[in-house]
Each structure stands twice: as C-alpha cells, then as structure tokens.
Amino acid sequence: MTRIDEIGPEKATEVKYPHRLATILGYVFGFLGGWLGLVFGIYLLRREHPRAKYHGKIILIVTVVMIIFWTFLWIV
Numbered sequence: 722m723t724r725i726d727e728i729g730p731e732k733a734t735e736v737k738y739p740h741r742l743a744t745i746l747g748y749v750f751g752f753l754g755g756w757l758g759l760v761f762g763i764y765l766l767r768r769e770h771p772r773a774k775y776h777g778k779i780i781l782i783v784t785v786v787m788i789i790f791w792t793f794l795w796i797v
Contacts, residue, residue, distance in 0.1 A: 740765060740773045747776065751784040754791040758784035 738744075747761030762784055765777030 740768060744776045747780040751780045752787055754787035
C-alpha cells in the first residue's frame with residue numbers, strides 16, 4: 722500500500738516534501754563548489770525519505786565535481 726492509497730488521491734497533492742529547504746540550499750552551495758554542499762548532501766543522504774536520499778546523492782556528486790572544477794580554475 723502506498724502513501725497515496727492511505728491518504729487518498731485528492732489529498733496527495735497536499736503532501737509536502739519535508740526536506741525542500743535543505744535540498745535547495747544543497748544544490749545552491751553544490752553548484753558554487755562550497756563545502757556546505759557536502760554537508761547538505763550528507764544530511765539528505767542520511768534521511769529516511771527516498772527522495773531526500775536521491776537528492777543527497779546528486780548534490781554530493783555535483784559538489785565534488787564543482788570543487789574539482791573551481792580548484793582547477795583557481796590553480797590555472
């Protein structure tokens with residue numbers, strides 16, 4: 722039984738994603754290449770919500786790539 726079956730399809734649109742702010746901040750800091758992107762990525766990865774885990778993985782990957790990019794750009 723899914724969550725939509727429990728609450729009904731008419732109420733399904735009212736269910737909010739509880740980690741929305743952390744996800745947005747994680748992507749912002751991740752694209753900027755900041756270490757806070759890693760913090761938000763790890764935070765989301767440790768949550769029980771499957772959507773939070775998904776975004777946590779993506780944020781970690783983006784952050785690591787951007788840290789490498791900005792470090793390379795700074796060196797050259």
